[in-house]
Amino acid sequence: MMVTQQSSADRMKIIVFSSLLLLVCSVSADQTETESLQQTTANQHPCLQDIHAVLRELTASLAVLKEQISVLQRENQDHENKLKEVERQKTEIEQLKQQLKANQxxxxxxxxxxxxxxxxxxxxxxxxxxxxxxxxxxxxxxxxxxxxxxxxxxxxxxxxxxxxxxxxxxxxxxxxxxxxxxxxxxxxxxxxxxxxxxxxxxxxxxxxxxxxxxxxxxxxxxxxxxxxxxxxxxxxx
The missing domain is CATH 2.60.120.40 (Jelly Rolls)
Structure with missing residues (x-):
């Protein structure tokens, strides 16, 4: 009878120890996972900052390109207007030549x-x-x-x-x-x-x-x- 009681007590100790061990391991695992997540987040912050910086540079470059395109469009329109004026003057000159020729x-x-x-x-x-x-x-x-x-x-x-x-x-x-x-x-x-x-x-x-x-x-x-x-x-x- 004494042997039985002692065996039961031993088993109870083993169970308690096993539970404590699992709890410690679980806490350790959670802590490790939390530290890993914090480290990943910390590693991601520089990347996000770099992306934002690149986006800002691209936005600024795009604005510069738009302005350059607008300038080129205005210059092209000026060239077209000048070309039209030259063509108009040529037409007038030809008409004057024809009139002068007809008047001779x-x-x-x-x-x-x-x-x-x-x-x-x-x-x-x-x-x-x-x-x-x-x-x-x-x-x-x-x-x-x-x-x-x-x-x-x-x-x-x-x-x-x-x-x-x-x-x-x-x-x-x-x-x-x-x-x-x-x-x-x-x-x-x-x-x-x-x-x-x-x-x-x-x-x-x-x-x-x-x-x-x-x-x-x-x-x-x-x-x-x-x-x-x-x-x-x-x-x-």
Whole structure:
């Protein structure tokens, strides 16, 4: 009976000791885990500080980049505006050149380019062609048709000279778009005679001016270029 009681007491001691040992181990483990967590947190603080510092630097760099982009955009817009202004000025210059070119109009031509002979008489009025072109600034005169076509609206001056010999009359009209303006006329009795006239006309763009030989008359021309037709722009309107 004594042995049994002693065994029970021993077992109780073992249990108490084991419990105390587990409690100590548990406390030690908790303390170790707490220290480890504190150490990890302490180690993380420098990392977070570094990240915040990098973010601040990136934010500052981004702001600088945005400002630089804005400056470049403004400079680019200035360049575009200057380029547009240059293009506008070039266009104006080209327009002025075209206007100046259109305002430079003058021509002078004789009837025969080579050879000699009479033209006429004909039963109807006949447009004379002056093929020996001395001047044709602005290319408004057509030597194939004898027509001058006004390139711009303005005041123009024209002159025409005719020559004939023998006993046949010599005469020529100045026409504008089919309308009779003035005439030059001579009636030789012997030898040669010449007649001439001139007129200043207000012409619209596309108006045509030309010289027509009278019906039943004739003119004579040779290398001396007796018969001529000339004109020039006085001023635009």
């Amino acid at each position: 109009v003058a021509f002078s031509a004789a009837q025969f380019d080579k050879g000699e002979g009479n033209t006429g008489p004909f039963n109807t009025q006949t447009t004379l062609t002056f093929k020996h072109v001395v001047t044709n600034i602005g290319n408004a005169y057509n030597s194939h048709t004898g027509m001058f076509t006004a390139p711009v609206r303005g005041a123009y001056h024209f002159e025409w000279h005719i020559y004939g010999h023998g006993d046949i009359r010599t005469g020529a009209y100045l026409f504008r778009n089919g309308d009779y303006i003035f005439s030059a006329y001579e009636h030789p009795t012997s030898g040669g005679v010449s007649g001439s006239n001139g007129a200043s006309l207000l012409l619209e763009v596309g108006d045509q001016v030309y010289v027509r030989l009278w019906d039943a008359t004739r003119v004579y021309d040779n290398q001396n270029h007796h018969n001529t037709f000339s004109g020039h722009l006085i001023f635009t309107m």
